Amino acid sequence: GESVGLHLPTLSVQEGDNSIINCAYSNSASDYFIWYKQESGKGPQFIIDIRSNMDKRQGQRVTVLLNKTVKHLSLQIAATQPGDSAVYFCAEAPFGNEKLTFGTGTRLTIIP
Amino acid sequence: SQTIHQWPATLVQPVGSPLSLECTVEGTSNPNLYWYRQAAGRGLQLLFYSVGIGQISSEVPQNLSASRPQDRQFILSSKKLLLSDSGFYLCAWSLAGNQPQHFGDGTRLSIL
Numbered sequence: 001g002e003s004v005g006l007h008l009p010t011l012s013v014q015e016g017d018n019s020i021i022n023c024a025y026s027n028s029a030s031d032y033f034i035w036y037k038q039e040s041g042k043g044p045q046f047i048i049d050i051r052s053n054m055d056k057r058q059g060q061r062v063t064v065l066l067n068k069t070v071k072h073l074s075l076q077i078a079a080t081q082p083g084d085s086a087v088y089f090c091a092e093a094p095f096g097n098e099k100l101t102f103g104t105g106t107r108l109t110i111i112p
Numbered sequence: 113s114q115t116i117h118q119w120p121a122t123l124v125q126p127v128g129s130p131l132s133l134e135c136t137v138e139g140t141s142n143p144n145l146y147w148y149r150q151a152a153g154r155g156l157q158l159l160f161y162s163v164g165i166g167q168i169s170s171e172v173p174q175n176l177s178a179s180r181p182q183d184r185q186f187i188l189s190s191k192k193l194l195l196s197d198s199g200f201y202l203c204a205w206s207l208a209g210n211q212p213q214h215f216g217d218g219t220r221l222s223i224l
Binding site: 031032034036041042043044045046049051089093095098099102103105 | 158171213
């Protein structure tokens with residue numbers, strides 16, 4: 001069936017460096033993509049989203065890139081800080097669908 | 113601004129006991145509402161979602177049920193809990209499909 005997956009389950013980055021978290025999706029009908037950050041014991045927190053009519057979207061210290069040709073999504077975090085340590089999830093939905101399909105998550109650890 | 117409340121934060125229940133988890137949203141009308149379960153170190157599994165009062169869609173067969181008695185209230189229930197019902201239960205809301213879902217802080221349910 002369709003799935004959303006991540007290339008790496010864990011990622012360690014030096015404080016101050018940039019982080020890139022990748023996500024592959026298989027549903028060719030995917031139209032809406034979203035990234036979440038989940039800290040231990042808390043619910044996922046919305047970071048940034050992007051629709052299929054865009055290739056790139058920027059927020060505060062974060063950038064999401066969408067490559068529809070290879071069905072790949074990435075989240076770039078600039079100048080990582082200790083507070084960025086968390087599990088990051090990507091999720092997708094076809095156009096007009098009420099539901100999100102979540103990936104399994106990547107644990108980002110920031111090394112001081 | 114919109115807020116979402118889930119309670120209790122933690123719950124320990126014996127096998128075979130009933131369950132009622134409540135989620136309420138403030139600051140918005142007619143939201144989409146969602147119940148997810150998250151196993152330790154895993155992604156989010158959608159259990160139920162609702163696009164309106166009394167409208168419930170079930171995503172996976174199980175001994176859980178959901179109800180939406182009021183516009184901004186979503187309840188997850190079980191008549192008899194199983195050991196496999198242990199997990200982290202998350203409620204979320206969104207304005208519509210293809211919009212960010214916003215999560216509560218979850219209920220950690222342990223079945224003994």
